[in-house]
Structure formats: C-alpha cells, structure tokens
Amino acid sequence: MIEKIKRQLHSELERALKVQFSIEVPVIVEEPKRANQGDISVPVFPLVKAFSKPLVEVVDAVRSLILETSLNEYFESVDVFGGFINITLKKQKVASAVIADFMINSDNIGSCAFGKDKTICIDYSSPNIAKPFSIGHLRSTIIGHALGNILEKCGYKIIRINHLGDFGTQFGKIIYAYIHYGSEEAVKKNPIAELEKLYVLFHEKAKKDPELESKAREIFRDLEQNDPKYQSLWSWFREESLKEYMQVYKKLNVNFDSYDGEAFYNDKMKTVIDELKAKALLVQDEGAMIVDLGAELPPALIQKSDGSTLYITRDLAALFYRKATYDFHKCLYVVGNEQKLHFEQLKRVVGLMGYPYSEDIVHVNFGLVLQDGKKMSTRKGKTVKLIDVLDEAVSLSLDYIVEKNPDLPGKEEIAEKVGVSAIIFNDLKNYRGNDFEFNLQDMVNFFGQTGPYLQYTSVRINSILAQAEFQFTGKVDGSWFEKDHVYELMKTIGSYGEIIEKSALEYAPNLIAKYLLNLASLFNTLYGKDRILVEDIEEKQTKLHVLYMVRAILNDGMNLLGMQIIERM
C-alpha cells in the first residue's frame, strides 16, 4: 500500500518538477527508518544543485509540490526536518485501503499478473544418482521449489525440472567399482549406501592406481555408446536411487513436472555438436573439441579426446530441448556458486551460436554448505545425509510437543510438519548466495526467527478465531488503527504483494521469509498488548479482521516457501 503511494508520489513529483521548474533530477521517495519520522520521506539534497537556491527554499518549494499532488487526501501532515520532508499519512485511510485491497484479492492474496502467458523453466534439485541425498541438494530443492511457487503467484506458468545427474564419468567409476568390488546382494539390500561406498572406494583405489580413472572413462564412453551390460547396470542404479529420492521429496512435499536427467539428452547431443561445427565454433585443441570464448572466459570443453561428452554439452542439448518444448521466457538453474563459471560459459556459447535467448539463462546461485569451513565432498564420503537431519528435527519437535502440549491429538503428524518446515525455513530465511556452515543445532532451533515461530503465530490466531463468531465483512471501527503498533501491522499487511513481487524479480525467497517474521513479530506484540476477545462487538470484530488477514498471509507465505500449515501445536 505504502509502496503504491510512494510510486505515485514519485512520478507526480518528477512530473511537477519538470513542468514547473524544468528540473529533471531523479527524486528519492523512501520510507524512513524510524516511526516518528512519518510514513514517507523525501530527501531534497539531490535537488539543491538543480534549483541553485538555498536548501531552505528548495525544501519549501518541494513541500508545496507534494501538497499539490493527487495524494494529498492521504496526508495527515507534511513536515520538514532539515533536508527531509516527512509525510505522515492518515492512518485510518491507509488501513481501510489495506482492507479493501485484501478483499479484492482474497482468493489469491498477494498475487499479480506480470508473468501472465509466460513460461519459466526451473531446473532444481538435480541430485547425482547413486549418491545419497545430501544437505547440499536440499538447498537447490527447496530454493527451486519456493521460487516456483512465488513465480507462479506472479502469473507465470512454471515447468519444474529435476535434471537428474544420471550420466557422466562418475557412472564409469561406479560401474567399475561395482564390477570389481561390489556384489548384487549388497546393492539390493541397501542401494545408495552401497553405491556410495563403492564410489568412495573407487577414489581411494584410484589414488594409488591412476589407471583406474581412464578405465572409468572408457566405461562411460561405452555406456554412452549404448553398451548393453553397462546400460542395464546404469538403469538399475538409477531406478534404485530415484526410489530413495522420492521418499525425500515426499517428506519435503516437493514435486516435478519432469525427471529427465542428463542421460535423456544422450541422443540429442550429436545435433548440438554438428551445429557448433557448422557454425565454425568448434575447434580441436589438445585432442579435445572446444569452443573458444575469448580472453575473459576459459574455453568451453564440448567433447573429450575420446569422443565422449561433458556436462556443458548435455546442458546445451537440454537448453535447446527446453526452448523447443516449452518456449520459456526464462530458464532458471538453481545450482551452487561453484558452478558460476559453467553457466557463464553456457550463456556465452549459446550467444555465439546466435540465439538471443542466451540472455534468458539465469543461474540462480546459492552458497555452499560448509563443514569445518570447507566444501563437503562426496568423494571422500564426507556428507551429511538430509534424511538424518530431517529425522532429527522431527524427533526434537515431538519432544517439545510432549513437553508443552501432551494432550494434543495427532502429535506425530504435527511433529513431522514442524520439524521439516523448520529445516526449510532455516535455509530460506537467509540470502541464498551466502555460504553457510552446517550446524545441526541451528537447523533444529525452534525459537526466535524460525519456522515454528511462524507456525505458532498462525496457530495462536486459529485458537482465537475458533472461539469467536466472525465473518470478514470489511466493516471495521477505524479508531483502533490510530494506535502505532496496530498501524505498523496494517502497513505490513498491506505490503505483502509488493514483497512477493520483489522476491520474484530477485529470485529471493528470503525476502518473503523475513517479511513473515516481521509480520508475526508485529502480531505477537499486538497480542501481548491488546486483548482480542473483548466485550465490545465492534471493537472485537475490527480486531478479528486484522487477525484474519495476518493468518491468511502467514499461511499463504509459508505455503509459498514450501512449509506446512498446521491447525494446532
């Protein structure tokens, strides 16, 4: 709401400056950091030079312009503090605008339509087959899932793609290790754990005998050329891994439109290589085929000297396939920071091939999960399994329920929802690009800025609404909104849509997470100060309106982030 007013004021002010003073300087319209400085503030410093008059006179002139805008019916006062013009709005007027806005959009609060008729592909999760689902893949999974929800709310059609890491030299390694050191029985018994063991074992052996690396490459080359024996092992490993991943996805409530992994593109790479050749981009270098990307970027390796393909080759094939199949507006890759160079190269190659949609490739990067300050390594068997972390969170949340609310029905189910959501929220609340140190203690913390705090707030409201007769009519007693803490809450309610928009444009779920924390905190402050279920009917109904909106937004926001909503806890 405030954002709307700000934008309107901004454009009217710039126009007025141009018309009346022939001044074309970008005007700043912002929200002051402190409540006693009003709702909207215009610093006039940047205008002083253009006016070439003393600050005091400029302030005066700008203030008059502000008072003449169409928004003046909203203004309670327009005060001057040094070089700042601070506008205080009429609280009741803002509050009723917020409520009216909410009613219009009540079936899909916070939604907008700027993505209408456009498709976005999101490539996320994409675990490597035959390796346990680690904490590292959690990030891609939940960031991608949340972004899908957020962008969907902005009107986009979303294609969720799990680009499984089901191909590549790593399969040569696993197949080699399986043939030489593995047993069918052991893999059948405990597929992923066993395959991981073999993978780690391979690297240990390869350290002593570097020959193994080239043997693995040979196996992969043959696999790529459809060797039936390797193919059947490959599909067995893939199937078993996928089974285990599906359990994780079910727990996280995550789903995909496509599970076409790298192997899916095996028969689509020849055309890519042919096209690169035809466009004279492919050159032979040290026996391999590369695309030279100029001075700023290292060359892209498209084909190994033994003729087999690489990661980027498959990503090129996948990109073309997606463009042809979905005609995407953007293609997002929710992949870690360490692959920044890879996506720069991908973009550049596509650009050199003459496709303008190279600009629509977006690497939605995220920070690594570190252990002892270093990247975790599957090769050394040093990973933390996601399922263990989730189980830990769930069992801890069950402990709390037993302690705090022993008579609660359906404890296990609620504990599951609280625990898993806590893990999800813990990840999404921070800016995605930052690395973070793996810390189980932090991940399963349930107090303060956490998922359970949001769920708890929603549950508190449930409890009150359940005890009252309430219908959302929009008829309220405006005088309550004059109180500062209530007004703050109303302003925050009114900014939900703006936050979603910003979060979508920046691919930043953390903006929504922080917003929800703020909303919950404002509500809890109010809860501590004011009794809701009071005698006076009009006052009670007014308060219930606010609670209803807060709960609707909390639930909607948590849902966007991929968290679970609960009734009681």
Added chain:
RNA sequence: GACUCGGUAGCUCAGCUGUACAGAGCAACGGCCUUCUAAGCCGUCGGUCAGGCGUUCGAAUCGCCUCCGAGUCGCCA
C-alpha cells in the same frame, strides 16, 4: 598466480540501486502465565560496519589498495 564471492554485536544474519541516532534473532541478565496456546511478550547488556585511502553536502553501502576466508580456473558434475 588469475578470476568470482564474502568479512556488520560473543554466535547466526538483515541492511549494501548512498543521505537523519547501524537493525533482528540466539546466547547472557531481569521481568510477565487464576482472562484469547509462554515454541510467546517486555526490558537490559552488547558494534572502530576487517583495515587504509579516495569520491560526495552525506559512505556499512560507490571506487582503489592491503589483510583474512571460501570457491573456480580444459578432458568431474
């Protein structure tokens, strides 16, 4: 070595398209459950925004340099 990203309270982080006294949570300490769920609320404590120089009316925010950490840099993905 080159490139990229980061260094803000004891810890985890927000702010970083510049402008008014740098904000949360956790931890510590002190209050608040015979009235709506205390996974909560209120308060206290805590910061040379890594360091230096520069640009600017104004810098945590922009530029340069130094230090520290992480990641990447042709046959892994």
